[in-house]
Amino acid sequence: MKNLSILVVDDDPVVRRLLQQRLQRENYQVQVAKDGHEASELLGSRYFDVVLTDLMMPGGIGGLEVLEIAKSLYSTIEVVLITAHSSVDTAVQAMKKGATDYLEKPINFDELFLKLDKISNLKTILRSAQDLQQAMDTTENVASQTIQDLEMQTARLQACLDSVETVLLDDSLDEDIRIAKALSLLAEK
């Protein structure tokens, strides 16, 4: 199994079936939706790594709306739009709204798999960066507690040593008394 779950959204049953078969053959986990409404329902019920959606679909919820819904539900979701050559401009606009990429019809599967590989690599890197950050935060938290304890202890010892020094240098006292006082100060630490 590959590590990406993909939601395919297309109103054309032939394209839908084709995408599903080809992606499954590549070992991706695939679910399909026949229009924007079904897509938004599925998105509401679970997370997908990638949404592969047709740009133009009937029924009020087109590819741009699917993009918006997906992004508002999951900020890290990747949306790839499938578009006719004539609406490439719209697809470019969509990328400004957070779409990851677009594919022109007819779909070139090599190109699609290449794009999915890239997305997969990116997700892996992002994941390990987050793991590293998490590990670093934990280390930093523990280290900072230790350092704070040491810092307070050092300050206390320093203050104690300073007062011992003052006592030992105090000419107004007998030596015996100075030593006794110094020892009792040291005992308090």
Add this chain to the structure above:
Amino acid sequence: MIKITPSELNMIAQYIHEISGIYLDQSKSYLFETRLGSIAEGLGCKSYLEFHAKAKKDLTKNIERQIIDAISTNETLFFRDKGPFELLQHKLLPELIDARTPSTPTLKTTLKIWSAASSTGQELYSIAIILKELLKDASRYNLKLLGTDISDNAVSQASYGKYNKFEIERGLDQRYLQRYFTLFGDSWKIKDEIRAMVNFRKLNLMLPFTALGKFDIIFCRNVAIYFTLEDRKKLFNKIADSLADDGFLVIGSTESLSGVCPRFVPKRHLRAIFYQKTN
């Protein structure tokens, strides 16, 4: 990619130390190559020897700026470590405001706060947000919030006050996000009411900074870790000169001043430590 030789490595490391105080571990030669390589290539240099000579000769200091931007670690986040900001809100600011409020009610209370290595601004904006939350009427106060950094890129991003979703997601809670930021394309921009409270400018902490005057609170966090012990000693000595006698110093949560500057004593408050001057 241009390869760096051991003697060039030594020379470049020394040069970087001279211009920024940053001490780089020479065992990490890949770090020099990955961070400086594209600048050197962009200048058409064939070797780091040539690159070094070009940088030193450049009177516009343009190359020096690029080098500093490339090697400085600007890693920061809003409300980093939380502790220091709780400290600020519940102890340092209330105490200072008490101490600084003039007996004549018409006079404004002045507070000067400095983020001494402000990077891309998150630290100073977090301080400003705390102040805004704490003071019901900020206009009754004369607030001077200054952020400085050696990196031009960092200073300009800080001044602009715009952050992408990764920068925003780290450390900032939803309540503050909604209250103090506006959505700007796919990024967030700090609102003018907070932006207007702060100032950012370029400053190299290795150089004298008495001209900035005295501050009531200084945050100098996670920058001295890049310096040698000797440079750290000099820096915190100068910081002691720039801090009001009853002022407070906050350093990074994994940093220590013991053996660095005897002019400061640590005090503990809940989960954070701050420093005051010994008298």
